[in-house]
Amino acid sequence: MKSLQRSGRVAYAGVIHTCVPHAHGLQLGDGRVLAENEVVWLPPFEVGNIIALGLNYADHLRELSAELTVSAKDEPLVFFKSPGSLVGHLGRTERPAAVAMMHYECELAVVIGRPARKVKAAEAMGFVAGYTVCNDYAVRDYLENWYRPNLRVKNRDGATALGPWLVAADAVSDPHELGLRTFVNGQLKQLGTTANMVHRIPDLIEYLSDFMTLSPGDVILTGTPEGVVNVQAGDQVVCEIDQIGRLSNTLSLENSK
Amino acid sequence: MLVNNLGSTAALARPARTPLADFGFAPGRFSGQVYGALLNSLEALEDLGEAVFSPPYKAPPRAPALYFKPSHTHLAPAQAPRIALDSKGVAGMSLGASLGIVIGRACRRISVDEALGHVAGYVVVADLFLPHQHFYRPSVRLRARDASLAVGLPSPAMQIEDPDALELRVIIEGKTVCESSTAGMQRGVATLIADISEFMTLLPGDLLLLGTQARPPLLRVGQSARIEIDGLAPLELAAALAEEQA
Numbered sequence: 001m002k003s004l005q006r007s008g009r010v011a012y013a014g015v016i017h018t019c020v021p022h023a024h025g026l027q028l029g030d031g032r033v034l035a036e037n038e039v040v041w042l043p044p045f046e047v048g049n050i051i052a053l054g055l056n057y058a059d060h061l062r063e064l065s066a067e068l069t070v071s072a073k074d075e076p077l078v079f080f081k082s083p084g085s086l087v088g089h090l091g092r093t094e095r096p097a098a099v100a101m102m103h104y105e106c107e108l109a110v111v112i113g114r115p116a117r118k119v120k121a122a123e124a125m126g127f128v129a130g131y132t133v134c135n136d137y138a139v140r141d142y143l144e145n146w147y148r149p150n151l152r153v154k155n156r157d158g159a160t161a162l163g164p165w166l167v168a169a170d171a172v173s174d175p176h177e178l179g180l181r182t183f184v185n186g187q188l189k190q191l192g193t194t195a196n197m198v199h200r201i202p203d204l205i206e207y208l209s210d211f212m213t214l215s216p217g218d219v220i221l222t223g224t225p226e227g228v229v230n231v232q233a234g235d236q237v238v239c240e241i242d243q244i245g246r247l248s249n250t251l252s253l254e255n256s257k
Numbered sequence: 258m259l260v261n262n263l264g265s266t267a268a269l270a271r272p273a274r275t276p277l278a279d280f281g282f283a284p285g286r287f288s289g290q291v292y293g294a295l296l297n298s299l300e301a302l303e304d305l306g307e308a309v310f311s312p313p314y315k316a317p318p319r320a321p322a323l324y325f326k327p328s329h330t331h332l333a334p335a336q337a338p339r340i341a342l343d344s345k346g347v348a349g350m351s352l353g354a355s356l357g358i359v360i361g362r363a364c365r366r367i368s369v370d371e372a373l374g375h376v377a378g379y380v381v382v383a384d385l386f387l388p389h390q391h392f393y394r395p396s397v398r399l400r401a402r403d404a405s406l407a408v409g410l411p412s413p414a415m416q417i418e419d420p421d422a423l424e425l426r427v428i429i430e431g432k433t434v435c436e437s438s439t440a441g442m443q444r445g446v447a448t449l450i451a452d453i454s455e456f457m458t459l460l461p462g463d464l465l466l467l468g469t470q471a472r473p474p475l476l477r478v479g480q481s482a483r484i485e486i487d488g489l490a491p492l493e494l495a496a497a498l499a500e501e502q503a
Contacts, residue, residue, distance in 0.1 A: 049327045051397075079395040080325035082290060084458050117403075142456070145314045146322035147295055147395045152456045155323075157365070211341070211402045213329045 005171035006245075008089075008164050010039035021165065036164075041088035044132055044166040045111060048217035050081040051208065052136060053107075054149055056223025057196050063226040076199045076207055079149060081136075081221075084157050089164035089247055093137055094157070094254040095233045101140040102231060104249075105224035106182045106239035108175065108194050109134040110201055111166060116214040124205035127214065128169045133247040134221050135161040135182075135239045138228075161239075161249045162219070171243070175201055178242040180225060184235055192225025194241075276333035277464075280411045284361060284377060288462030291326040291406060293355070293384060294449055295392060297442045297468030304471055313393045321444065321452050324395060326384065326466075330406040337495040338385055339404040340478050348499055350385045350405070352476040353469030354427050354484045356420060356439045356446075357382035359411050364450055364459040372447035375459075379420055380411035381484050381492040382466055385476065402500070408464065409484075409492035417488050420467075421445040427474060428483040437470040439486070 008019045008026065012034065019026040025035040054077035055061050087093060095102050113129025137159040142152040172178075175194060182190035199207070204220055231237055233253040240246045275289035296302045296318060302309065309317045332338060340348045361377025384406055387399040417423070420439060427435035444452060446467060453459060476482055482494040 049329065075398070077394055078397045080327055080397065080401070082325075082457065084460065142320065144316075144318060144320065144322065146318045146392050147324055148393060149395075150320065151292075151323045152320045155457055157458050211398050212327075213403055215329070 005168045006165040008044045008166070009042040011042060012039045016042065037090065041090050041163055043086050043088055043162040044164065046217050047083060047086060047162070047219055048215050050083070050085065050160070050219055050221065052079050052081055052154070052221040053077060053199070053204065053223040054079065056198050057192060057225040058198055059192060059196055059226040060224055060228075061198070063228075076204060078208070079147075079154065081155050081160055085155050085160040087158040087161050087249070089161070090249075091158065091161060092250050092252045093159050093161065095231070095251045096139060096254045099139050099141040100230070103138055103140070103228040104182055104190070104231060104237045104239065105136045105138060105228060106180045106190055106241070107134040107136055107221045107224050108178065108180070108241055108244065109162060110175070110220040110222060112214045112218040112220070113169070113216055115216065116205060116209040119205055119209045121202035121206040124202035125169070127205060128201070129216065130166045130168045131172055131175060131244050132163055132166050133239050133241050133245045135237060135247055135249055136221055136224070161247055163245070163247055165245045167244050173243065178244065181240045182227065183238040183240070184229070184231055186236075189229050190225065190227030192227065194222070196225055197222060275328045275331045276336075277331050277408050278334050278410070280378070282378065282413050284461035286462055287359070287408070287464055288460055289328045289331070290460070290462075291331070291464045291466070292323045292453075293326060293466035294444070294468045295322040295324055297321075297444055297449065298471050299441050299443055300471035301468075302443065320456070321449060323453070324400050325397075326406045327401060329403050330401050332404050332407045335495055336404065337498045338383070338407060338476070339402070339500045340385075340476065340497045341387055341402055341500045348478040349475035351388045351473040352427060352429070352482060353384035353386060353473045354425055354435070354437070355382045355384055355466040355469045356423065356425070356486060357408060357411070358420070358446055358450070358465040358467060360459045360461055360463040360465065361414070362461060364454040367451055367454045369447045369451045372450040373414070375450060376414045376446070377461070378411035378413050379417050379489055380464070381409040381486050381489050382464070383407040383482070383484055383492055383494055384466060384469055388475070407492060407494055410490040412489050423487045423489075425470065426485045427470075428485070429474060429476060430480050430482075434474040435470060439467060442468055
């Protein structure tokens with residue numbers, strides 16, 4: 001029997017379904033075929049701890065080097081995010097009205113498939129269930145230098161898009177040979193490759209599992225390459241990673257009370 | 258949902274829920290999300306002196322600076338905390354003691370005046386971390402190790418008249434090593450909640466640590482500890498084990 005390699009989670013007509021890709025959009029577990037915009041897309045798996053990497057691309061490091069004091073040899077820059085930060089494919093993310101710089105970050109998201117504690121890099125890929133696409137927005141106006149990047153920058157409600165598909169690890173030829181692209185209103189703005197990661201997936205799993213147990217559903221957001229620009233309310237931002245998927249998000253003006 | 262190579266469907270296991278105990282009033286259980294306020298103690302901030310105005314900080318914190326204690330850090334009731342050994346085999350982690358604020362109603366863009374009405378209860382919390390003097394990067398390796406957060410039994414908020422004026426004591430091996438108070442914070446309970454709610458939603462069952470005391474004592478392998486906060490059930494920590502015994 002052929003193994004299924006892509007799965008998603010959607011809400012449709014008041015019920016949460018798992019689904020698979022279909023030529024006309026998607027197919028629910030019960031066989032119904034729907035267009036992509038007929039459903040509400042959820043993150044494609046039940047998300048546990050969200051573990052994010054900062055400054056994990058050599059080119060992005062150079063891009064920001066004027067304001068940074070880090071080098072590639074430093075310890076990985078790791079931070080956590082809340083479940084409330086998540087939003088699914090075709091979702092909307094709020095942009096505060098009064099800020100000068102809010103940018104997307106197209107990232108390969110690595111999903112853990114079994115508990116990992118003190119795992120060596122050589123064995124680490126066996127703990128990966130699969131991959132998805134993440135767009136991890138940042139509002140740079142709010143950067144402060146205490147536990148930077150601080151939560152006001154990186155942990156805003158609905159500002160971490162995830163999806164649309166969870167792609168099984170064995171369906172991806174080499175997770176460090178994938179092109180990443182971000183389009184804003186159809187225009188290519190960010191172009192990179194996962195080959196340029198400073199700390200690679202097996203090394204990240206070894207590093208993290210040395211002090212914390214990774215559990216199924218935990219997700220590691222592996223950082224973004226250069227090419228981040230300011231986006232505005234109304235912009236459509238599409239993050240695309242070879243073999244993994246194409247994640248679309250639209251910005252809207254933040255509601256205030 | 259992932260399908261394994263045999264063709265049968267196998268959902269990714271549900272994320273592990275926090276082992277923190279359920280409690281007896283709404284919302285009844287912890288969500289598993291635990292946030293700590295960094296350097297909320299004015300005394301702790303003052304200990305950094307003029308350094309807060311120098312690179313890499315350049316200024317004291319403006320918005321609340323928060324850190325996470327995710328579910329892998331949570332100790333089940335009566336479970337012994339784990340102490341990391343340094344390269345010389347010396348064991349000791351800072352024993353941060355904090356008032357824990359249990360959120361009862363969703364908090365998003367609420368005012369200081371509204372904030373206490375969103376609190377379900379208060380609880381004694383022990384937050385263990387590896388000592389560090391630099392706060393520029395999030396340092397999750399130091400802050401979020403397995404089995405490094407203990408939470409007592411919450412009391413309903415109505416039983417605490419003023420959460421910003423509670424005496425706090427840390428006792429290690431029967432000896433009081435630290436006396437402090439929930440007063441003297443840059444942000445008290447209401448202001449902290451209101452300021453966080455400006456940029457993210459706190460949800461029912463979320464646990465917010467008001468801030469650990471300045472100059473926390475070290476907890477070593479084999480030592481037991483007790484944290485007392487006026488009006489709340491004391492938190493007893495079983496004798497700490499070395500991380501390597503995990």
